[in-house]
Amino acid sequence: MSAVSLDGRVAIVTGAGRSLGRAYALALADAGAAVVVNDVDEDAAAAAVAEITDRGGRAVASVGAVGPTETAEQLVEAARRSFGRLDVLVANAGVLRDRVLWKMGDADFDLVVDTHLRGSFTCGRAAATFMREQGDGGRIILIGSPAGQFGSFGQTNYAAVKAGLVAMARTWSLELARAGITVNTVVPTALSPMTATIPAYTQVYEDYLAGQPIPTDIRRDNALGTPEDVAPLVVWLASADAADVTGQAIGIGGDRLTLYAHPAALETSYSDGGWDAAGIGDAWRSQFAGHAQPSGPPSRQASA
Secondary structure, three states: OOOOOOOOOEEEEOOOOOHHHHHHHHHHHHOOOEEEEEEOOHHHHHHHHHHHHHOOOOEEEEEOOOOOHHHHHHHHHHHHHHHOOOOEEEEOOOOOOOEOHHHOOHHHHHHHHHHHHHHHHHHHHHHHHHHHHHOOOEEEEEEOOHHHHHOOOOEHHHHHHHHHHHHHHHHHHHHOHHHOEEEEEEEEOEOOOOHHHOHHHHHHHHHHHOOOOOOHHHHHHOOOEOHHHHHHHHHHHOOHHHOOOOOOEEEEEOOEEEEOOOOOOOOOOOOOOOOOHHHHHHHHHHHHHHHOOOOOOHHHHHHO
16 A cells, blocks of 8 residues: 555546556555556456456456547546546657658657647546536646657657646646646656667666566666556555645655656846847857857757
8 A cells, every 4th residue: 555545536537557557546546546447448347347347446447548538528527427536637648650840741740649749638628527527626747758748759749748737637627726726847877668769768668578677777868667667656646645846846756756847937138129130140159159058858858
């Protein structure tokens, strides 16, 4: 049993049939929450439910691809019908369709947007509507990515939606504050099927699946551990102890816990009457260039 208790709470976890989503669902259940397990794969959802119930927890499956409003409403109804309430939404479901910009098709872009961004929007809207009517507050947890913080080569679609989710969470934290509903973004880094698509981590992931320990430098320097290493942050954000935490983007993975900054102005200059192009160029070289921000995750910046 987790040291943080979620007894009496009810959670929805989308994309909970495997990997990170499964770890979130199991950890929430171990902490005492009843869980609606969503996945597009019926067998994976059923297996996660069976694992929770075998451990003494409560869970039901709700199968469907997130994105459509109907799926979101189905999930909230499953929580109400099965457990009588809803306290926590973890909008985790996602897909990858990696391509460099000039090779990315419309279908690649649209599927990632529909699943991550629209799926989080429709599920968040349905959950927030129910929680406001319920009147007991609640927790909405969106799942970001370092790609959304720094950009990521070959991931126009994925980086865009993950950045959008952080902005969406911050907006919702303002809109839902009076209802006692907190909204935060978890930025996980873990060995998963998605991580395995990154060539630098393919062998590490295969070694992990083979039962080998994750090297300390990978856990610390790259913040890559198991999905179970990420789950405690989700449990904590779902708890009463985090009632005053909202609008934040918090990273976790391996041995590392990170609070990400809100965007901030790095440098400002003024020109009476406005700017012309030449003046902007002069100001850039003399004042702004030294503050320019690199693209890509810090580990790749260091090696560039």
